Amino acid sequence: MKRLAIVGMPNTGKSTFFNRLTGSSSRVGNWPGVTVDLLSARVVLGGNVIEVVDLPGIYDLHGFSDDEQIVRSFLENNPVEVYGVILNATQLDHQLPMALQLSQLGVKTVVLINMADEADQLGVRIDTQALSAGLKCPVALFSARHGSGFNEARETLSTALEQARPVSLALLRKELHADDQLVEYAERLIQQSVSAPTRLVRETTERIDRILLHPVVGLPLFFLAMLLVFQAVYTLGAPLQDSVAWLLEGFRDMALAPLAKVLPAGLYGFLIDGLYDGIGTVASFVPVIILFFFFMALVEDSGYLARAAYLTDALMARLGLDGRGFVMLLMGFGCNVPALMGTRVMRSRSMRLLSMLVIPFSLCSARLQVFVFITTALFAPSQAPLVLFGLYLVSFAAAFLTALLFGQHLKSDEPFVLELPPYRLPVLRQVLLRGWHEVSHFLKRASTFIVTGVVMVWLLTHYPAGGTIGGEGTFANMLGYWLSPILDPIGISADMAVILMFGFVAKEIVIGAIVAMTGLNGDALNGYLATQMDSLQAISFMLFVLLYTPCLSTLATQRSESRSWGFVSVSVAWSLGLAWSVSFGVYQTARWLGY
Amino acid sequence: MNKGPNLSSLLKGQRATITGIHAPDGIRHRLQAMGLRTGREAEVVRRSRLGPMQVRIGSVNLIMRRRDAARVFISLSPAR
Numbered sequence: 001m002k003r004l005a006i007v008g009m010p011n012t013g014k015s016t017f018f019n020r021l022t023g024s025s026s027r028v029g030n031w032p033g034v035t036v037d038l039l040s041a042r043v044v045l046g047g048n049v050i051e052v053v054d055l056p057g058i059y060d061l062h063g064f065s066d067d068e069q070i071v072r073s074f075l076e077n078n079p080v081e082v083y084g085v086i087l088n089a090t091q092l093d094h095q096l097p098m099a100l101q102l103s104q105l106g107v108k109t110v111v112l113i114n115m116a117d118e119a120d121q122l123g124v125r126i127d128t129q130a131l132s133a134g135l136k137c138p139v140a141l142f143s144a145r146h147g148s149g150f151n152e153a154r155e156t157l158s159t160a161l162e163q164a165r166p167v168s169l170a171l172l173r174k175e176l177h178a179d180d181q182l183v184e185y186a187e188r189l190i191q192q193s194v195s196a197p198t199r200l201v202r203e204t205t206e207r208i209d210r211i212l213l214h215p216v217v218g219l220p221l222f223f224l225a226m227l228l229v230f231q232a233v234y235t236l237g238a239p240l241q242d243s244v245a246w247l248l249e250g251f252r253d254m255a256l257a258p259l260a261k262v263l264p265a266g267l268y269g270f271l272i273d274g275l276y277d278g279i280g281t282v283a284s285f286v287p288v289i290i291l292f293f294f295f296m297a298l299v300e301d302s303g304y305l306a307r308a309a310y311l312t313d314a315l316m317a318r319l320g321l322d323g324r325g326f327v328m329l330l331m332g333f334g335c336n337v338p339a340l341m342g343t344r345v346m347r348s349r350s351m352r353l354l355s356m357l358v359i360p361f362s363l364c365s366a367r368l369q370v371f372v373f374i375t376t377a378l379f380a381p382s383q384a385p386l387v388l389f390g391l392y393l394v395s396f397a398a399a400f401l402t403a404l405l406f407g408q409h410l411k412s413d414e415p416f417v418l419e420l421p422p423y424r425l426p427v428l429r430q431v432l433l434r435g436w437h438e439v440s441h442f443l444k445r446a447s448t449f450i451v452t453g454v455v456m457v458w459l460l461t462h463y464p465a466g467g468t469i470g471g472e473g474t475f476a477n478m479l480g481y482w483l484s485p486i487l488d489p490i491g492i493s494a495d496m497a498v499i500l501m502f503g504f505v506a507k508e509i510v511i512g513a514i515v516a517m518t519g520l521n522g523d524a525l526n527g528y529l530a531t532q533m534d535s536l537q538a539i540s541f542m543l544f545v546l547l548y549t550p551c552l553s554t555l556a557t558q559r560s561e562s563r564s565w566g567f568v569s570v571s572v573a574w575s576l577g578l579a580w581s582v583s584f585g586v587y588q589t590a591r592w593l594g595y
Numbered sequence: 596m597n598k599g600p601n602l603s604s605l606l607k608g609q610r611a612t613i614t615g616i617h618a619p620d621g622i623r624h625r626l627q628a629m630g631l632r633t634g635r636e637a638e639v640v641r642r643s644r645l646g647p648m649q650v651r652i653g654s655v656n657l658i659m660r661r662r663d664a665a666r667v668f669i670s671l672s673p674a675r
Contacts (some may be wrong), residue, residue: 060628064621091654094630183632196654213641213649310658314646317660415622415663417629420649420656 001042002161003051003079007071007102008086009095010057011421013114017086017144018054019433021154026054027440032077036070036563039437046158053080056347061101065414066349076173081164082108084157089119089126089141092194096186099135104182105172108164109137110157117143118422123197130193145427205303205422212307222311226330229299233291234334234365240287248280269462270455278454281506282447285337285553289442290435292331292338297434299327300345301426306418313416319400320407322346322416325355329399332362336550340557341438350410356558357410357571358402360550363395366507367550371542373511377526378538387539391546398547398578406574445560446553453552457505461498471517476501490544490583491537500544506551536595540587547579600671602637602650603664610638611669613652618666630655631667 008014018026022041031038031053039054055074056067083102087095092113103109113126132139140156142149212221252272260268299305309316309323316323324345332339336359343355363371371391375384461476471477480497487497495517502513515521520528533541549555549572559568605611613635616623630652631637640649640656647658 060624063624063628065625093653094655209641213643215644306658310643310647310649312646313658313660314643317646415618415625415659415666416647417626417631417657417659417663419629420658422656 001049001051002081002164003053004045004082004084004157004161005053005055005074005080006084006086007055007098008057008112009059009088009091009098011419012057012086012088012095013144014057014086015054016427016430017084017112017114018052019430020144020147020150022052026052026437031074037441038074045154046162048161050081050161053078059098061098065347067347076169079166079169080107081166082110082157082160084110084112086112086114089113089115090122090124090196092124092126093187093190093196096190097182099137100182100186103135103137107167107172108160109135110160111135111137111139112153112157113139113141114144116141116149117146122202125195127193131189134189134193145424202422208423209307212304213310218311222308225299225304226308226327229295230331230334233288233295233331237288237291237334238365240291241284244283244287245280248276248283252276270458273462274455274458275451277458278451279447281454281553282443282450284508285335285442286439288335289338289341289439292335292342293435293438294431296331296338296342297431298426301424301430303421303423305345306420309418310420317416319403320351320354320411321358321403322351322418325351325358328355329359329362332359333364333395335364335366336360336362336554337442337557338438340554340561341442343561348414351414353562353567354403354406354410356562356567357406357574358399360554360558360571360575361395361398361402361547363392363546364507364550367546370503370507370510370545374529374538374542377529378533378535387542391542394543394582395546398582402574402578441560442557446556449556449559450553453556454505457501460501486580489588490580491533491540491587492544492583493532493537496532496541500548503545504549504552506553507545510545536587536590539590540583543586544579544583547582548576600669601665602639602667602669603648603661605637605639605669607639607642609671610636611671612636613667614670615668616666617668622663622666626663626667629657631657637667637669 006014006018018039018041022043025043026039026041036056038056041052042049043052044050053074055071058065058068058071060068061072062068085099085102087099099109099111103111111131113128119126126141128139128141138156138160140149140153142153144150212218214221256272256276260272263271299308305324305327308327312323312326316326321329325343328339328342331342339359339362340356343352343359346352346355368388371388375387379387457476459475460479461474463475464473476498477494479501480494483497484494487494492500498517499510499513503510514529515525518525518528529538555568555572558571559565562568599614600611602611602613613631613633615633616626616631618626635652638651640651642648647660648664650657650659650664
């Protein structure tokens with residue numbers, strides 16, 4: 001099977017082209033020599049099945065950024081018959097050298113000039129024949145958004161693939177290390193084949209930027225936009241999550257449970273309460289991931305994400321993060337999982353790792369549920385909101401502290417230079433595909449880990465023997481007692497320690513676990529909580545819950561996104577340590593002061 | 596030490612010709628690849644009070660931190 005690799009700079013509509021070419025059949029996968037997932041798909045071109053690979057957007061084949069190294073090592077380790085270089089028709093002066101770099105490697109290159117429609121509007125005229133002659137390779141001009149010229153581009157690729165023979169990788173490696181003087185040649189070629197106004201000024205974009213990047217109103221508008229996106233994702237997401245849970249529960253009660261009744265009790269519990277609930281945990285994330293990436297794709301594709309970086313960079317630069325990390329941190333207040341996945345927009349690995357270390361401290365909606373429950377049970381109605389507000393402040397403080405501390409070690413020496421693309425209307429199809437890709441990525445990479453974790457906690461709280469879940473005689477209960485030397489000083493009882501183990505799986509099940517353990521409900525449950533802890537212990541407990549590991553799914557996502565258990569260990573150790581220290585400090589100080 | 600004006604000192608609306616980039620190889624390479632090449636004209640579109648600035652080079656708009664802009668040396672273009 002022949003292989004076609006799509007390369008190009010960021011903001012050239014590379015993914016739009018890829019998606020138009022491949023439809024929704026693409027999937028993420030591993031490649032030799034490459035440390036990140038790449039999107040690829042099999043399509044039929046000119047009667048043959050070929051494999052299309054979408055490489056990360058890069059500015060330079062010889063650069064030193066993480067993505068540039070990824071592309072180079074992909075080229076060096078995977079045979080490719082044809083390279084499709086996507087160029088932005090409105091920026092040919094800037095982009096042509098990359099096409100030259102590739103065609104000079106001696107590999108079969110097809111130059112795909114995208115955004116023909118925009119170039120037309122801006123008065124850019126491109127002589128494709130002159131370009132083709134100068135580049136010594138086929139050139140196609142089209143618009144991937146609207147589809148004009150796309151069939152011709154497809155034809156061009158198909159013809160090139162038919163003629164192409166594999167290139168020796170050894171030769172390619174040698175060539176990759178030596179070429180120069182392309183820039184001057186590119187400039188001569190541009191003069192011969194492209195006529196464009198000397199300064200391309202996009203009136204509409206300029207006008208919008210005058211408001212959205214305004215020194216005074218820009219930042220408030222940014223927060224407003226974030227609030228809207230946030231509200232949209234999580235107000236739409238919550239009922240969807242509920243209905244997924246409702247469906248799964250219905251299926252269990254109506255179909256699974258009666259069928260499984262014939263099984264011995266132990267196996268029944270394992271299958272229905274362990275395994276099936278684990279699958280339910282995974283499924284509950286699906287709606288919110290889809291919605292999250294639907295709206296993030298709107299923010300990103302419209303060009304606003306780069307503006308957000310501009311607006312928040314002054315603060316973020318001091319923390320060693322960039323503005324896009326801040327957007328993800330804010331979104332983490334809904335759910336950490338998609339926010340972690342969203343850090344992929346940051347292309348420098350060290351900056352991504354730092355953002356992924358910080359995001360778990362965002363007080364997500366699942367933790368909020370627990371806090372609302374506890375504060376209403378143990379605090380006066382006038383105090384409860386203040387306690388909640390205080391927890392939000394601690395959440396921000398922990399995030400900033402983490403960024404400051406670890407920023408030193410994960411310092412990125414990459415310059416912060418970001419292209420500011422013109423505003424564009426997002427393409428619906430593109431936005432939908434994004435959500436689909438992210439969900440399949442999550443299911444593929446994180447589901448096994450989550451299900452295993454849920455099953456393990458189920459085993460801990462049900463075995464070896466016990467009347468109540470997590471009660472006397474279970475592993476969890478023993479663990480709770482073993483941990484008491486550590487948890488006593490922060491005012492957490494052994495029973496509450498078992499609850500923390502449930503909370504490790506998902507904060508959503510914490511309240512359910514308390515109900516299951518005690519068999520109490522409503523006022524009786526509130527009364528029980530009051531016997532378990534006073535208000536100071538409650539504060540200590542909530543601080544601990546806020547800061548220690550958000551949930552199993554967050555860990556699974558950190559692991560799948562960083563591809564490093566070492567990173568996950570550091571993150572867990574740091575958040576556990578911080579949680580304990582903060583709870584200890586607050587609890588002991590307050591006790592000492594006589595509370 | 597390098598003397599002479601650099602991109603970070605340009606005010607909003609000012610234009611200048613890039614004369615060179617003084618930075619370690621990797622960073623210089625990166626800046627060049629993004630369009631900051633010797634001989635090209637750069638215009639400062641806007642500057643934020645504490646944060647980055649927006650620079651236009653031909654058809655490309657970039658946002659960059661002042662620290663990075665300070666690596667790009669310029670000669671002021673005649674006023675037009």
